Amino acid sequence: MKYVLLNFLFIFLSLTVAVGQDVQYTFNVLAHQGEVFYRSNSDDDWQSVEIGLELRENHLIRIEKGGYLGLVHQSGKTVPYYKAGTYEVSRLHQRINLKPSAVAQKYANAYVESVTNPDNSAKETTRSVENKKLKMYLPNSVDVFSPEVVLRWKDQETLNDDYEVVFKNMFDEVLMVKDATDTKLWLDFEQEPIASERLLIVSVQKKQHKEVQSSSYGIKHMTPDESAQIEQELRELKLVFSGEENALDKLILASFYEQNNLLADALTSYEYAIELSPNIEAFHNAYDQFVFRNGLGL
Incomplete structure (x- = not known):
């Protein structure tokens, strides 16, 4: 009798596990x-x-x-x-x-949630109230984790012109000026003369019409101590990705950065996703939704 009961229990547990596995996506x-x-x-x-x-x-x-x-x-x-x-x-x-991977699932789910249950109103971000023709896709101040990020701006001007991106220190001294022919610029924090600067004040202006310019935005590169927890989760994510990252990996990375309020890093990941798969409209839509829900460029 005991043998029969054990067999019955084994079968019951096996069926339970099988059912549990079936409902698991x-x-x-x-x-x-x-x-x-x-x-x-x-x-x-x-x-x-x-x-x-x-x-x-x-x-x-x-x-x-x-x-x-x-x-x-x-x-x-x-x-x-x-x-x-x-x-x-x-x-x-x-x-x-x-x-x-609990970390990968967490940020993949966060991305899906942001797309399938979008907030119909833009998030309030700290930004200048001036009505500027050039507006960067940044809050008034932002922390940056990565050694390189993309700076993107919106041009509401009708004047055709190239751009200058001006970088200053906290004492309002100009450190460098970068030319741009498009409405974006890749910023490398390891380049001189900004490598030793903790805080950068950045703005963009028309090259030939310097009176057309954006507000100033503060960008602070995180120290190793400040970024230690971010680094720990990021290592686990990259172990899951392993190898050459694709555009889908960049979506999850963008979600990771956004959830950690690193909006410049998140925007950069969306830029990478579009570069890797420029013909997939879903990545362009995800980028636009990110910009809107975080109130960037307003």
């Missing part, structure tokens, strides 16, 4: 473009995928010609699919032999 949809569908292995009708859709092992995916699907695995590993065809989620799951 395997992949989450981060981005898609074109005609991409999913269904279960039964005779269910094909349905269009959406960002935030949780795919389980019993699902099938169908990507039509010209379609794109960006997935994040429960381990945090991202997988882009460009090739048309029908895929079994169970087989895609078998190809990724990684344990779940």
